[in-house]
Amino acid sequence: MKLAHISDIHLDTAHRPSCIAEIDDLIRRIFDKGFDHLVMTGDIVDVANFDDLYRLRDVLAKNNVLSWEKITIIPGNHDIFGKYEFSGDGLRETLVRAVQATGMSYLKKLHNFCDIFRETITSDAQILTYFPFIKILDGATSGVAIVSFNSVLEWSARRNPAGSRGYIHATERYAVEQPEILAALHDKFVVALCHHAFRIYEPSNALDQAFLWSMELMEREAYLKTLKKIGAKIALHGHYHKAEDYRIDGVHFINSGSVRHAGIKFNAVTIHADGSYDNDFVKV
Template sequence: MKLAHISDLHLNTLFNDSNLLRIKRLIKYIASKSVDHLVISGDLADNADESDLLLLKKLLIKEGFNNSAKLTIVPGNHDIFGCPQKPTDIFTFPDRCKEVNYDEKLSMFNQIFSDSFKDTITFSKEFPYPFIKIVNDILIVGINSITQYSKYKNPFASNGEVKLHQFNILNELLQKYNDKDYFKVVVIHHHFNKIKNTKRSIAGIWQNIEKQTMKLKKKKRLLSLFNKHNVDIVLHGHIHYNEFYERKGISFLNAGASTVGYSGRSLRVNILYFEPNEIKSELHKITESGEIKVEELFRKVYKSNTKLSPNFI
């Protein structure tokens, strides 16, 4: 099975029309690679705008990503709270977050992409996250890591947390599949590694601020849960660079702002290949001139064919 992973598209037709063209180009490229499934791990829109989310839905449908078998999506903090659009907005943004109706925004997001949630296994209709879906040889686990605004704990609404109630449901759902041989793939917005300091001066100071306002809280218990249930890989975004890393024996892949900052850079998509005893991932870069560069990010080989799902038999 071939799976494409992108994240942090930040579609914003009001402030950044050119991003729409980049997103169109990226989705069209992904469709041309005949992938079996597309995963988008949050921040589809930049400013939590309903019209942008609806526009993106149309683009996905046009390229064939129109149902649960073809598409998996989880929300990002920008999909619920948006973000400052101008430098001066940084001072008023916490007050704006305070006024956001979290449940209403999340419900809107889920409704817009409702086709991608069909045939998922959940605790109940009232709790759409976490969910599980089985696509060919893969068991996909969708987690909502976006948490409510808090004046002191989450002032910019960009920190994340998987609350205990969702955590317990996740454990219960995964428990049912412990004796199955599916590849287990988790999709979540927030990262599990430390933010790298890549800039100095004022930009470096801002990166230090980001370290305190873009955390995934209580991630240690999630790592333990992933180990307990033999999760093969976690797909996420949130931090804007593409990277493969490992923590506590778990593999992580960050799709890292697939279209943001395209000028002088490349559109990016991770394409994962799931074979009976192997997972490998390639990073595809599409430059502004149309050149395509492919590099292997990782390859995980199992000692025996332990991942023989019913589709391989």
């Protein structure tokens, strides 16, 4: 199985009218190169613009890949809160957008995001809660399981003032740790997805520390514990715009970076029939 992983597309037709044509071309080339499945780990749009999300939906439909078997999409903080800036009017606008996406508004935006790409998540028209969700696809020895989490944390003046910190709720972690789920996953090649980076970089000064605090995945050790429990071999993410991979406690984390900033480079994972795999950052 050949899995393509892109992230942080930051579609913004108001300021970059060519962005839809660019992502259309990339998606077409990915599938023309023989990839079986495409994963997008959030920040699909730059400013929480549902019109641009619908434009991406149209691109997927035009390329005949708007389906559960071909595409997996999860949200990032930009898809719910928009962009964040920390100076002048940008800071004020960041706070206004974040406050407007609190409580029920946050849940509505999250649900609306998933509704736009419903065909890639579920065939259940009555579903009320999307996350976590699991797909089991053909591949490896007994199948490839894609386990998707939502890491976009609700806005909070104290815990998440810019809307850019992440957290995977305990209810999501516990859901995939249930005995019947673990039994279904035990012989699968498990790929976990969330938007936020498990690791960014080591801070060297107070400014770095403040930046990392605003971007971090909270309670990440609890997430790691869940990954190990479900037998995840790789964990894909985005958020921090640097293509890199790193291993922690036997889990291989891969950040695809941003296709907007990396010259159309993305993470390519090949999962072999014997359960082994390899990955590389490639261009098509």
